Amino acid sequence: MTRRATRTRLATPQDEHAIPLQQVNVPVLNLEWIKTRLYPATLERLMQVWGLVGRSPFPPSSSGKAREGSRRIPTADARLLRKAGIIEDASSTKAGGWIIPFSVVEEKTTGLRRRWIAWPRDKNRDDPYEANVPLLHIYHYLPPVMAEAASCLDLKASFFQFSLPRETRHLFRCRVEDGTLVELTRLPMGHKASPEILQIIITSAIAVVTTVVHRLWAAPPLVRVDVWIGNIRITGSISDVTPWKAQVLRNADSCHASLGEDRESGAT
Template identity: 90%
Template structure:
């Protein structure tokens, strides 16, 4: 599995100038139509309900005719990279309907410091009438000990910035660059409270072939067990069955433009890829 950050902290102004932003460019967005085509009717209906919140105006403009703008701005160098990566673009002529809080965090890893950009949709989190269907319990709740010969562990990273926002919703996710330029998000924001359910439904579970989520035709076989937690998948079963379904999951990821990286320990945390490893158990756990 990939090495996790030892500690994560908000970036200081000094960090923003000293530590380059880790953001890969020229990465395709996820193919949501492929994902939708795999979902069973009940899951697709739930997805459309939750996804519909993304385009919902969170609050009426204030008496001045403007939504509430925050004070934080994107550093010029970061904005240049984010534009190049297709994550932000200059705002359209549509009246601003909402603001994000742009900031970055520093991850302290064994091989050095890395800085990642976050777009926090404060107003939508506060005002959207969302009731979570994906409670964020500890990962151990979702990935219990595997009582099988082998387990394949997959990790989907940087997935939020891979989901394209419909153009008609982007005026709800705006902020400014240091020079005052008004920009808007083109991708699903990190930190949106409906995000875990959207991510788990439209990406992880569909790609993994979870039987309660996808059509029967594309579901995992009963010979393997699938455990999912947000962007993590574990496939457990016999070595041959786990290996075969792992290959299918990786093909699924490729079909919807989720980049695959099989040498997980070498992949930067900001790289939007799959890291995977096959673990063969020599004994059974109680």
């Protein structure tokens, strides 16, 4: 089983100074590799949802205007995010949308972790998005199983592995504490379509879930693969799990995904 946060709360100013930000220095995924493996219907869904991410929350005929929020990125966090390539100075394009930047503290068995979140308020309110498959609790996707071996992998800083096309970045702007105007370069974790992009399409493609990926690359029949957002669990016999875990890691390398191992053990 994976180590989930036992409690999550909004970070206070004191937390922002005392608790380091979660690692965000991850490479950008090669979406072209992902696309070549998807069933046509899944690829069509990916392009449909991805198109919503780059859609302005205000159509040309609308009189609505993007409203800048009051929250700003702490200077130390902005320095880390800029170094990791998550934010950059805003372009000369007129702002088309704003994000609300904040962080949350996750209490885990291994200690406290602070995760940075960008909430695109206007887009989440106005985008005509409905999840193709509703995301339920983790136990709907990773139910208890009995097996000789299990391997759990997860995408590190998963949402930040998706590069936003340059022409869409003006839709995701905010300011640093010193007033500097910046925009996101990666998929915002707070966008309502982000979990589906990750869960149903990307992670499933890397793990080779047969409802998403061509059976040509399917796992052996006796290997069970379960996926939940950025988590992958492989269960079965040791002789089957070990080589399939190696294959999943090769898949991750092929599309430049940054994977970490949560735990490998016996029966779960």
